[in-house]
Amino acid sequence: MDLRLDSEQDSIVDAVAALLRRGGRPPERARQVSGRLDAEALRRLDDTGFLDVAGDGSPRGHLTALLITEQAARDLVSAPVGARALVAAYTGVPDPPRAIGLAFGQRSIVRWGTDVDAVLMLDGAAVRLLPAGEVTAERVPSRMTYPLARVSARPGRGTLLGDGAAARMTRAWRAGLAAEIAAAMTGAVDVARAHVTARTQFGRPIGSLQAVQHRLAEAHVQAQGSMWLARRAAWDLGSDRQAALAAAYAASAAGPVFDAVHQVVGAIGFTTEFDLHLWSLRLPVLAAELGGPRAHAAAAAAAQWPARAQGPARG
Amino acid sequence: MDFDWSQDQDELRAHLRSIVEDVVPPGWSARDRDVATPDRLELTMRLCQRLAAEDLWIPHWPAAYGGRDASPWEQIIIGEELWGAGEPRGPQYMNTNWIAPAIVAAGTEEQKQRLLPPIAAGEVLWCQGFSEPEAGSDLASMRMTAVRDGDVYVLNGQKVWTSYAHVAQYCFLLARTNPEVPKRRGISILLVPMDLPGIEVREIPSVLGAHAIHEVFFDDVHVPAGCRLGEENEGWPLIRKVLANERIGAARFERASRVLASGIAATDAGGPQDRAAAGQALAACEAARMLAYAAVQDRIDGRDDTGSASTSRVASVAAERAAAQVLAAEHGQESEAAGNPADDQFTVSMPVSITAGTLEVQLDLVARLALRLPRG
Numbered sequence: 166m167d168l169r170l171d172s173e174q175d176s177i178v179d180a181v182a183a184l185l186r187r188g189g190r191p192p193e194r195a196r197q198v199s200g201r202l203d204a205e206a207l208r209r210l211d212d213t214g215f216l217d218v219a220g221d222g223s224p225r226g227h228l229t230a231l232l233i234t235e236q237a238a239r240d241l242v243s244a245p246v247g248a249r250a251l252v253a254a255y256t257g258v259p260d261p262p263r264a265i266g267l268a269f270g271q272r273s274i275v276r277w278g279t280d281v282d283a284v285l286m287l288d289g290a291a292v293r294l295l296p297a298g299e300v301t302a303e304r305v306p307s308r309m310t311y312p313l314a315r316v317s318a319r320p321g322r323g324t325l326l327g328d329g330a331a332a333r334m335t336r337a338w339r340a341g342l343a344a345e346i347a348a349a350m351t352g353a354v355d356v357a358r359a360h361v362t363a364r365t366q367f368g369r370p371i372g373s374l375q376a377v378q379h380r381l382a383e384a385h386v387q388a389q390g391s392m393w394l395a396r397r398a399a400w401d402l403g404s405d406r407q408a409a410l411a412a413a414y415a416a417s418a419a420g421p422v423f424d425a426v427h428q429v430v431g432a433i434g435f436t437t438e439f440d441l442h443l444w445s446l447r448l449p450v451l452a453a454e455l456g457g458p459r460a461h462a463a464a465a466a467a468a469q470w471p472a473r474a475q476g477p478a479r480g
Numbered sequence: 481m482d483f484d485w486s487q488d489q490d491e492l493r494a495h496l497r498s499i500v501e502d503v504v505p506p507g508w509s510a511r512d513r514d515v516a517t518p519d520r521l522e523l524t525m526r527l528c529q530r531l532a533a534e535d536l537w538i539p540h541w542p543a544a545y546g547g548r549d550a551s552p553w554e555q556i557i558i559g560e561e562l563w564g565a566g567e568p569r570g571p572q573y574m575n576t577n578w579i580a581p582a583i584v585a586a587g588t589e590e591q592k593q594r595l596l597p598p599i600a601a602g603e604v605l606w607c608q609g610f611s612e613p614e615a616g617s618d619l620a621s622m623r624m625t626a627v628r629d630g631d632v633y634v635l636n637g638q639k640v641w642t643s644y645a646h647v648a649q650y651c652f653l654l655a656r657t658n659p660e661v662p663k664r665r666g667i668s669i670l671l672v673p674m675d676l677p678g679i680e681v682r683e684i685p686s687v688l689g690a691h692a693i694h695e696v697f698f699d700d701v702h703v704p705a706g707c708r709l710g711e712e713n714e715g716w717p718l719i720r721k722v723l724a725n726e727r728i729g730a731a732r733f734e735r736a737s738r739v740l741a742s743g744i745a746a747t748d749a750g751g752p753q754d755r756a757a758a759g760q761a762l763a764a765c766e767a768a769r770m771l772a773y774a775a776v777q778d779r780i781d782g783r784d785d786t787g788s789a790s791t792s793r794v795a796s797v798a799a800e801r802a803a804a805q806v807l808a809a810e811h812g813q814e815s816e817a818a819g820n821p822a823d824d825q826f827t828v829s830m831p832v833s834i835t836a837g838t839l840e841v842q843l844d845l846v847a848r849l850a851l852r853l854p855r856g
Contacts (some may be wrong), residue, residue, distance in 0.1 A: 166482065166483060166484070166485060166489075166553050166773060167481060167482045167777070168481055168482055168774055168777040169481060169772060169777065169781070171481065174481055224483075225482075228481060260700055307744075320757075354851075358852075358853065361853065362852075362853060362854060369854075370854045371549055372847075372853040372854050373853065373854040373855060373856045374856065375840075375844070375856055376849035377853075378843065378844065378848075378851075378853050378856070379840070379843040379844075379847070381847065381851055382794070382843040382844075382846035382847045382850070382851065383794065383843065385791065385846055385850055385851055386771070386791050386794045386795050386798075386846065387564055387767075389771060389774065389791055390767030390770065390771055390795055391767070391770070393767070393770035393771060393773070393774055394763070396481065396483070397483050397766075400481075400482075400483040400484075401483065407536075408758075409759065410762060410763045410766045411763075413759050413760055413763040414760075414763035414764065414766070417760055417763070447639050458756070458760070459756040460756075460760030461759070462755070462756040462757070462760045462763065463755040463756045463759055464759065465759035465762055465763060466751070466752050466755035466756070466758045466759035466762070467755065469741060469759070469762055470741075470744060470745060470750070470751035470752060470758070470786060471729070471757075472745075472750045472751050479755050
């Protein structure tokens with residue numbers, strides 16, 4: 166057990182951050198590419214090999230792919246980094262295209278769904294890779310900060326991946342999702358923290374008020390918990406339990422963290438001139454993905470109490 | 481970054497489990513560590529002495545005092561396995577986790593020679609004299625006085641919520657030695673033998689169970705000056721460090737996670753009726769575990785200003801409460817019966833947001849240390 170980034174991981178994360186920030190500071194860049202896929206950022210990551218770090222299939226490789234996913238989300242990159250670096254790599258997609266959308270079922274909402282090269286569709290016990298031409302993707306108008314599309318495919322289309330692909334894809338997706346949620350939470354808490362430190366009411370910074378401090382402190386705990394569970398799940402990517410626990414914790418904390426960060430910043434949090442929404446409005450989208458918190462939590466329970474897994478369930 | 485345990489660490493865990501299985505009877509609960517009866521006390525003594533005999537009692541101590549400088553990871557594995565089993569070390573978990581380390585850090589050679597060997601042998605009981613009726617979360621406001629008179633201090637005052645006071649031979653006591661200076665600068669630590677004349681222990685009847693809490697009265701108690709730990713009036717900085725150790729030493733998440741797993745498996749259905757709620761409670765336990773590991777890492781790296789110990793405690797409270805709620809829901813009305821796993825978890829989780837620093841104090845520390853928010 167050693168929770169420090171080693172020098173290689175540290176330099177990879179630093180290099181990814183530097184590469185991504187070449188396109189501008191994260192909030193400015195996010196506003197420039199608002200509503201579309203940031204193909205340039207994805208290309209740069211691909212050209213430098215950062216989307217292929219999970220290649221050797223080792224725990225270390227998976228963790229590195231997750232750390233890159235986390236950093237990209239922290240920097241508001243508008244591109245499916247984890248879908249390629251972690252999910253497609255671990256699921257065993259041969260020659261994966263650069264921009265991959267992740268779909269849950271034959272008809273679902275997919276981030277960047279109109280802009281991706283291909284869709285990796287988790288369809289019950291099957292996983293299919295569908296080139297963009299084989300799916301129908303309709304843009305879904307939304308105030309959320311990701312470009313969203315309703316993606317559907319007719320049964321039987323695309324390339325069916327081999328045995329075990331569905332379980333592998335589910336685990337990697339859950340781990341990556343938890344990392345993206347953790348990163349969005351951390352970014353949002355940071356913006357809120359800076360605001361309450363500077364904002365004065367009643368003659369004092371509102372961040373000195375205990376009611377404000379405690380809400381942000383709880384959000385910090387949930388962001389940190391999500392981050393560590395995601396990293397742990399990536400290391401042990403063969404474990405259904407770890408992946409489900411990470412996603413369950415992060416997805417269920419997303420709502421409370423959203424509420425907390427918006428509560429402490431007040432009305433300015435509703436303006437698009439203020440940076441908070443760039444991170445916070447990612448949370449509802451991520452929390453709902455892949456079945457949402459109840460599905461992740463029920464999966465964790467099924468892994469913990471397998472006897473019950475066959476029986477009827479209310480959850 | 482690496483989340484695997486080494487082979488030695490896995491073996492340590494297996495060894496601890498075999499000792500627990502050997503010594504601790506099935507059905508031992510976290511509530512039994514209050515050692516309400518002589519047989520429970522005897523069991524905790526037997527376990528600690530067995531751990532001492534197997535070199536698993538004080539491995540994280542410096543080699544000079546009988547330990548082997550083991551890493552904090554080893555300490556948390558021991559914490560997980562023993563807290564997970566309901567802490568059958570009883571009162572002595574405090575000795576090894578923070579009382580002895582404080583003596584090692586600040587004690588005189590005479591104190592170390594006199595006090596550490598009985599702790600290392602697992603045969604002495606300590607209690608902690610911190611809280612007072614007027615000094616709870618605001619611990620530094622304590623009023624207990626220790627007035628120097630030649631080569632003794634004369635103690636007068638009252639301590640409260642003192643676990644294990646009914647059996648302890650020593651008290652790790654905070655007292656005010658200088659009332660004239662700002663409150664944090666006039667506090668000293670005294671290592672007080674509990675058999676001195678003038679000390680009276682009273683059990684406070686409680687809903688938590690027998691002997692869970694006590695109050696201790698000190699009436700003109702003469703304590704030799706040689707019992708003072710560290711410099712006079714310099715107790716507060718040492719206490720802050722000690723409290724951080726205390727927060728890290730209790731692997732509550734491990735016990736909550738085990739009680740949840742076994743408590744739900746013990747229902748008629750053998751699994752949860754509400755799978756989502758049960759999965760969420762498990763996730764809360766695992767988040768608390770990872771945050772405890774993050775705090776251990778900070779301690780290894782010598783970072784004591786990140787707030788990670790408090791972050792971990794906040795997550796532990798959430799985990800304990802989630803486990804209690806899920807167990808109560810799964811067991812329904814049966815959860816009201818004494819001895820039901822849900823009743824056990826309900827009782828154990830009740831004080832977790834109060835003891836060792838309230839949840840609000842922990843959140844204050846997270847706000848100040850981790851988020852660097854301005855002081856109120």
